[in-house]
Amino acid sequence: MVAARAQMIRQAAKYGRHVYRPFFDYMQREIRSAENRYIFSTLVEDAFPGKFSLYDLDELVFRKNSNEPLAAFELKFISWRVIKDAWAQGELEINGWQFQRLRRLSELLAVPLYYFIQIGNEEQFVMFNVQQVEPSFEYRRGGSARDYYAVISLDDVIVSRSFEEFVDDLGLLLGVNLAKPAQIPAYAVGGR
Structure with a gap:
């Protein structure tokens, strides 16, 4: 190698x-x-x-030539092995403490804050606004994996099942009219 x-x-x-x-x-x-x-x-x-407690915010999106933030994003990658049981139940599990703090930050900043999650190595993505979902909060799992989770119904999130679908969904979310197909870099869809 x-x-x-x-x-x-x-x-x-x-x-x-x-x-x-x-x-x-x-x-x-x-x-x-x-x-x-x-x-x-x-x-x-x-x-x-x-x-x-320290948390970071991964991306802030501004319209070109604007000083006003349009949206903020928390970027996550969750392996299929970790997510598959909850997914089979129609649920998504997110760290509950982080979710609550990001929701409060969104309120204070008056900026929509979205989770963007890549699921496994597949072209499958999940997005949702922390203000527009109502999770239950539960301690789940056993042993060292036991943690406090925000449990969100998959019916309440955007699930994009391909990179092209994700581009369309993100365009809608950001209010971008994609009259023509977006230029998608080859590396983003598996080209090398």
Whole structure:
């Protein structure tokens, strides 16, 4: 595997720095960002033990040339192995404490806040506005997996069963008229 990666980099190098350098620059920024988040969260937890809970908000969407946020997104990936039992019951399980805090944040900011969840490695996605669903809150599972969950009916969420369907659903959610098919990058639909 390492040899294959090295060969890929050598192949890209033949075409010049402009081909491979942006990738490495991006990865370095991502590593620095992860390090910065780790330093900050560790500092808060160590300096003020037991005083704070830390959560991040993953994306804010603004219309071009606007200073007003249109929507906020919490991005999640849930493996099929973890979700399949609840899914079979027509339910989605989300961390209950996080859901409650994000709902309150949405109220305070007066910005619609959505969960965007990719289900497994399949092209299946779930989206919902935290203000527009009414979950039950329950402790579920046993052992180390026992946790407090917001349990949401799948009837109350948007389930997109392909990437193309997701693009359409997201366009509707954001109020974008997709009169022509959206340009979907090849990497997003499995092309390499």
